[in-house]
Every structure is written in structure tokens, then in C-alpha cells.
Amino acid sequence: MASLYSVLLRWLEKNRGIIVVLVVLPLSVVFSAYVRLRQAALRWLAAGPQLHDxxxxxxxxxxxxxxxxxxxxxxxxxxxxxxxxxxxxxxxxxxxxxxxxxxxxxxxxxxxxxxxxxxxxxxxxxxxxxxxxxxxxxxxxxxxxxxxxxxxxxxxxxxxxxxxxxxxxxxxxxxxxxxxxxxxxxxxxxxxxxxxxxxxxxxxxxxxxxxxxxxxxxxxIKPHLKLEYIPVRGQKQYCDLMRRVSGALDASAPTPDYVEATVFSKHSAVVMVGTFSDVPDHERHKVIPFCNNPFFRYLFGFLLPPKIAFLKFTTTPGVRAMTFTKQVFQDIVLPMNQLEDQINKSEELFDIYPLLVYPCRIYDHGPNRGQLRPPRQDQLVPGARYAMFNDLGVYGVPRPVMLKKPYDAVKHMRLMERFTRDCGGYAFLYADTFMTRQEFEEMFDLTAYERCRTKYCAEGAFPHLYDKTKPEIDVVEVGKRYIDPL
Structure with a gap:
């Protein structure tokens, strides 16, 4: 039975796309319908909010x-x-x-x-x-x-x-x-x-x-959103454009309502800006590997996207190991004045494209005012008490893995985390982290957090932040077993 179970797990791991289509997508549709019905029932009963206390x-x-x-x-x-x-x-x-x-x-x-x-x-x-x-x-x-x-x-x-x-x-x-x-x-x-x-x-x-x-x-908001897609050639050109349209160069400069970029290579990107509009604009300006197949899109496209919860529900131990040994799923908060360095470092360590980039203010609330350290003085936007950082979204399979070459994913992720600490950035903790406790406390300021754990009865009642967010398995040890190509 144990041997049969192992064979079944390996089949599930190698054919994850089929499982997503046959199990995850239908579950996602049914679950969405359930949520809508539940919300309607609560509104009809009119008792939900009143019973909050x-x-x-x-x-x-x-x-x-x-x-x-x-x-x-x-x-x-x-x-x-x-x-x-x-x-x-x-x-x-x-x-x-x-x-x-x-x-x-x-x-x-x-x-x-x-x-x-x-x-x-x-x-x-x-x-x-x-x-x-x-x-x-x-x-x-x-x-x-x-x-x-x-x-x-x-x-x-x-x-x-x-x-x-x-x-x-x-x-x-x-x-x-x-x-x-x-x-x-x-x-x-x-x-x-x-x-x-x-x-x-x-x-x-x-x-x-x-x-x-x-x-x-x-x-x-207004009834419509006008989107403009701006193709840009040259790394400096698209990085400068992102800094300009986000307001990173001047706090008083007007900015569009929404800003993001998709970086397709080190030298090419598309910057997208959106502005609210009262009238419609009539002008025209890796989980499922076969999802772009026309047959799949015609038959199953209406079911997309799959619910993340059900993707997680169907995660086997082997798939879990592959999420950090054969794939990258990271959102990282980094200063926008080093956008070129971020993209270069990502290519050096992962060689994954496209990359997602969108800007975000990081405010200076003073020292020891939460887990985020105040932005450095050289990062502050002129005339503001905030710095312009950005999310760097890296999702996919590193090129060495695709080429069936040996690849130490844990080593490369730790190098990315070190780069992030050196920049004064932060790793989003819903993704896997690879830091030791000391490295974690270098990235995050836990001074006020530790005081609050004592003051507000959390010590001995709730797990510590580091323990709660670190991977549930020894990623370094598992990573060693997955360095060789499949």
C-alpha cells in the first residue's frame, strides 16, 4: 500500500495541471457559488451585523x-x-x-x-x-x-x-x-x-x-477606468518612467490613479497607467502548463482563475518541496531608486521573466513603530515623509531548472534575501522565507513587537512571528535533495 501511495503521489506531482483542471477549477466555481449564496442569506436574514457583539x-x-x-x-x-x-x-x-x-x-x-x-x-x-x-x-x-x-x-x-x-x-x-x-x-x-x-x-x-x-x-471611484499601455525599450528608460509616473521624484507631481509594469526582459517592459473616467473610452491604443492552448481556453477558460485555497488544498509533499526547489513565488518590497539593481539581481539569481513591478509608499513613522524600519534618508521622496518602494513579483521556474541543470534554489533565495536586507527592503512573509532568526531580526525591527507581546498578553499565548511564518519544514535540508535536475 505504501508503494502504491508513493506512485500515486508522484503521478499527482507530475500531472498537477490535470488535477487543477479536473478538481481545483470545479471546486473553485462551486465554492464561489456557495459564498454568493451565503452572503445573500445573511442579507435576507439581516441578522449578521447585529449579532457582532x-x-x-x-x-x-x-x-x-x-x-x-x-x-x-x-x-x-x-x-x-x-x-x-x-x-x-x-x-x-x-x-x-x-x-x-x-x-x-x-x-x-x-x-x-x-x-x-x-x-x-x-x-x-x-x-x-x-x-x-x-x-x-x-x-x-x-x-x-x-x-x-x-x-x-x-x-x-x-x-x-x-x-x-x-x-x-x-x-x-x-x-x-x-x-x-x-x-x-x-x-x-x-x-x-x-x-x-x-x-x-x-x-x-x-x-x-x-x-x-x-x-x-x-x-x-468613477464608473470607468482608462488604461494606457506604454511599451518601453531600455532598462534606464522604463525604470525612469516608473519613478516619474509614481511620484518617486517629486511628492507634488500629479500621478495616475493606478501604476504597474510588466518587465519582459532586462531591456524591455510595458508600463501600465490607469485613471478613473466618467465615460468609457472607445479608443484602441504556471500552474496549468497548457492553459494557453485554444482548446483549453474554449472549454475551460470560463472557470479561471483557480482559487488559491484549492491549489493549496491539493498540494502534496512533493509539490510543496518543488515550490521552493524548482519554482520561485516571491513578492519583495524594495526601494524604487534601486529598481535597476533589483531586476539585474533577479536575472542573476533566477533568470525568470516576466517580472511584476508596482510602486508603494513606505512611510517614516519614526523608530520602533512597528516591524518595518523607517526608510533611509537617501530613499525619501523630496518634500515627503515617505519613500517610494515597489513590489518586485518573481513567479515561475528558474531558467536553469527549465534547462535541466543543477540549481540550488535555497542558496539563491538566501542571496536574494541578503540583497533585500542590504537595500533596506522586506520579504513578504506569506511566501517562503529562508532566513535564520538573526537574519530575520536584521530585516525586521522587532523592538516594539517584543514589547507588545509582553504588554498585551501575547507571550506564552501566541507563537512568535518568526516561528509562525518560517516554513514548516527544513527548507535547507529538503533543498539539498532537490539540487539535481529531475
């Missing part, structure tokens, strides 16, 4: 019962949400923790006067977009991944093509309601007595408390 009291009761046990009988706390529903590439060992149920899926209030939306943490981007857009609004930082939860983004990180105007997702958060490790409930804002918690909850990944509600800034 009682749901929070039940969550507090769960945590208080845990806190009353003897220390030797307590496991670390985490949410009961299944690992496969998370957008992180890692599989945190929730089976070793006390899992707390958080049935918090509702939009609570829309304040159109102050442009603030209050929601429960498991509301998804798709749900909130369907609610806001018909009313003429959208989130100030609204990701493209429909199944991402607003609470998950708040405890982790979010960045989008509007971030050159607003910054990271955390800059759009007005307040957090959090149940602490002793069962108490606090509200954290930038100006109240819990402002230290307000600044350390982003990038904490659920290691300081349970988020039960949050308020987010929204923006007014």
Missing part, C-alpha cells in the same frame, strides 16, 4: 477558558481556519495549537461621510468589492485576489497598484478590535492608548491577538 463575547469566552487552565495544560493559540484556506505558501502546524473559532464574515457599517468601512476580519476582497463598487466606492488599498480576507491582509500585508498614493494596506486601517491572550477586548488606533499595538499588528500574522473587527479607509 455576541459573536465577539463568545470568542472572548473561549480565550478566557483557555487562560484559566494551568500553564502546563495550555497550547499556543491560533485560529481554527484551515491551513488550506490561507493564502500563505506555508502550512503552520495548527494541530499543535489551541484552535479558536472566529465566525466573523460580515460587513458591519459604511460611513459615507467619513469614508470609512467597518468589517469583520473574514470578509473577503471579493465580497467587499461587490458591496462597495455599486455604491461608488472601493477600498483605498484593494487587492486583486478575491478570496483574500480583509483581516488576513491587516495582520499580514497588502499592496496594490494604488499604493503609490496610499501606501501599504496598513496605512488604510483606521482601527483594530483585538481579543488579547487574557480574553480582554481592546480597540487600537494611531492616537489612543493602544497606539503601540496599532503599529505592531501589521506584519504580526496573528501573533499578538485575535482580530475581531477593523475599520478601513475607502475612496470614491
Amino acid at each position: 455576541s459573536r465577539v463575547i463568545k470568542i472572548q469566552a473561549q480565550v478566557k477558558r483557555w487562560a484559566q487552565r494551568k500553564p502546563s495544560e495550555r497550547k499556543l493559540l491560533c485560529t481554527a481556519r484551515p491551513n488550506w484556506q490561507s493564502l500563505s505558501t506555508t502550512f503552520f502546524r495548527k494541530d499543535l495549537c489551541e484552535q479558536i473559532s472566529l465566525p466573523l464574515y460580515n460587513i458591519l457599517n459604511l460611513d459615507e461621510k467619513n469614508l470609512v468601512l467597518r468589517v469583520e476580519p473574514l470578509v473577503t476582497v471579493g465580497q467587499v468589492t461587490s458591496y462597495l463598487v455599486p455604491r461608488g466606492y472601493t477600498l483605498a488599498v484593494c487587492l486583486e485576489v478575491a478570496e483574500a480576507t480583509l483581516g488576513g491582509l491587516a495582520m499580514g500585508v497588502g499592496m496594490t497598484t494604488y499604493s503609490h498614493k496610499v501606501g501599504l494596506y496598513q496605512e488604510s486601517v483606521v482601527s483594530y478590535d483585538v481579543v488579547l491572550g487574557d480574553g480582554s477586548l481592546v480597540t487600537a488606533t494611531a492616537t489612543n492608548d493602544h497606539s503601540d499595538l496599532y503599529y505592531t499588528l501589521p506584519w504580526s500574522h496573528g501573533t499578538l491577538g485575535f482580530l475581531v473587527a477593523l475599520e478601513l479607509k475607502i475612496i470614491r
